[in-house]
Amino acid sequence: LYSSRVICSVALEHKARLGHCTKVPRNVNMESLKNGYLFPEISIREAEHAEKYPHAKLIKLGIGDTTRPIPHIITSAMAQKALALSTDAGYTGYGDEQGNKDLREAIANVVYKDKGVEWDEVFVSDGAQGDISRLQMLLGSGMTIAVQDPTFPAYVDSSIIVGQAGKFQEETGKFQNIVYMRCCPWNDFFPDLATTPRTDVIFFCSPNNPTGTAASRPQLERLVEFAKANGSIIVHDSAYASYISDDSPRSIFEIPGAKEVAIEISSFSKFAGFTGVRLGWAVVPKELKYSNGFPVRKDFNRIMCTCFNGASSISQAGGLACLSADGYQALCRSIDYYHENADIIIDAFTSLGLKVYGGKNAPYAWVQFPGRSSWEVFNEILERAHVVTVPGAGFGPGGEGYIRVSAFGSRECMLEASRRLKSLLK
Numbered sequence: 001l002y003s004s005r006v007i008c009s010v011a012l013e014h015k016a017r018l019g020h021c022t023k024v025p026r027n028v029n030m031e032s033l034k035n036g037y038l039f040p041e042i043s044i045r046e047a048e049h050a051e052k053y054p055h056a057k058l059i060k061l062g063i064g065d066t067t068r069p070i071p072h073i074i075t076s077a078m079a080q081k082a083l084a085l086s087t088d089a090g091y092t093g094y095g096d097e098q099g100n101k102d103l104r105e106a107i108a109n110v111v112y113k114d115k116g117v118e119w120d121e122v123f124v125s126d127g128a129q130g131d132i133s134r135l136q137m138l139l140g141s142g143m144t145i146a147v148q149d150p151t152f153p154a155y156v157d158s159s160i161i162v163g164q165a166g167k168f169q170e171e172t173g174k175f176q177n178i179v180y181m182r183c184c185p186w187n188d189f190f191p192d193l194a195t196t197p198r199t200d201v202i203f204f205c206s207p208n209n210p211t212g213t214a215a216s217r218p219q220l221e222r223l224v225e226f227a228k229a230n231g232s233i234i235v236h237d238s239a240y241a242s243y244i245s246d247d248s249p250r251s252i253f254e255i256p257g258a259k260e261v262a263i264e265i266s267s268f269s270k271f272a273g274f275t276g277v278r279l280g281w282a283v284v285p286k287e288l289k290y291s292n293g294f295p296v297r298k299d300f301n302r303i304m305c306t307c308f309n310g311a312s313s314i315s316q317a318g319g320l321a322c323l324s325a326d327g328y329q330a331l332c333r334s335i336d337y338y339h340e341n342a343d344i345i346i347d348a349f350t351s352l353g354l355k356v357y358g359g360k361n362a363p364y365a366w367v368q369f370p371g372r373s374s375w376e377v378f379n380e381i382l383e384r385a386h387v388v389t390v391p392g393a394g395f396g397p398g399g400e401g402y403i404r405v406s407a408f409g410s411r412e413c414m415l416e417a418s419r420r421l422k423s424l425l426k
């Protein structure tokens with residue numbers, strides 16, 4: 001139909017528009033990622049809205065980023081370390097890739113007090129996000145994974161990137177090699193393990209992001225039993241454990257037998273306001289073994305030594321101060337503040353007759369809008385109340401019909417958001 005000359009000129013024009021291209025093919029796994037990663041997408045929507053309404057006071061209850069200043073006892077420890085770096089006596093270079101021993105010991109003794117975790121099972125990192133990706137490198141492309149649905153998107157996106165996930169199925173909104181364990185009000189936000197297929201790895205976040213619900217002790221006991229029976233590994237994300245206000249376990253290692261089946265990742269981000277400071281940890285127990293009996297911990301250590309040069313010495317000095325008695329007490333005041341914020345949001349939506357979940361054991365309220373598209377609700381609340389939330393669909397197909405509202409704003413913002421939402425949605 002087209003002469004070779006026309007095709008050639010179109011191709012030349014296309015090439016001219018693209019500029020120089022290499023001969024390197026794109027990683028096919030990257031092509032499988034749907035849309036952008038959720039949170040930068042929220043930031044883009046925020047920026048577009050601010051441009052459209054330059055005079056509106058935008059209230060950001062979307063991305064779960066802390067806002068309370070870090071207590072002085074902690075920042076002065078970081079400042080002291082920073083200043084010491086300018087002295088001969090105080091200067092330090094590369095630290096241990098696994099983290100400073102004093103911080104590893106403090107995490108084991110304070111966070112995991114009486115939980116049987118040893119200091120050399122704790123690996124300090126630059127945050128849980130990085131640990132999720134490093135764990136995926138450790139696991140490799142041949143693994144099958146299960147995730148809660150809805151859940152923190154990094155587990156699925158990193159699984160796609162390393163080539164575990166298989167093809168995306170438009171009709172279900174799921175990736176064919178990932179098991180989505182539905183968590184919703186009618187199963188008390190805990191998956192029906194009796195109908196859950198075996199996978200090599202189970203990513204389990206409790207308290208859960210985005211639903212804000214924490215698994216109970218009996219539920220976690222069932223999960224550990226399920227993993228043991230299936231020979232699976234649980235990656236338990238306890239990034240929000242410090243928000244637990246009832247007797248829900250704060251660590252998977254409170255459950256007998258968990259050290260033989262679970263890895264725990266956690267973070268100073270939401271516990272200490274270290275979202276920008278960057279500090280987290282992973283616990284990889286000595287008892288955790290691959291099918292051939294080789295210790296998982298040894299391979300994780302190899303990954304940390306090869307792919308990570310250790311967390312910042314300044315951040316680690318801050319982390320140590322967080323775990324001192326005074327530091328820990330000061331941080332609890334910030335967590336109480338966010339709990340009070342969550343109560344404000346829960347009351348606002350409940351007063352409108354809406355079903356609200358979470359908020360008691362995590363800084364997120366999970367609000368149900370039956371029969372409505374979560375992106376539609378997100379857009380309406382943004383457009384008409386200038387309040388940013390996160391559409392539930394961004395956390396998985398099980399999030400459709402919900403929005404997540406963060407409690408990390410200032411008190412003034414929470415009260416103003418509550419007022420606006422009540423007037424918008426009444």
Ligand SMILES: Cc1ncc(COP(=O)(O)O)c(CN[C@@H](CCC[C@H](N)C(=O)O)C(=O)O)c1O
Nearest residue numbers: 039063064127128129152205209239267269280
């Ligand atoms: C269950 C869970 N595990 C790990 C993390 C990240 O922890 P880290 O800070 O890396 O130690 C988070 C942080 N999630 C937030 C921040 C998101 C926005 C950040 N850019 C990101 O992409 O993580 C959110 O859901 O709004 C989390 O919820």
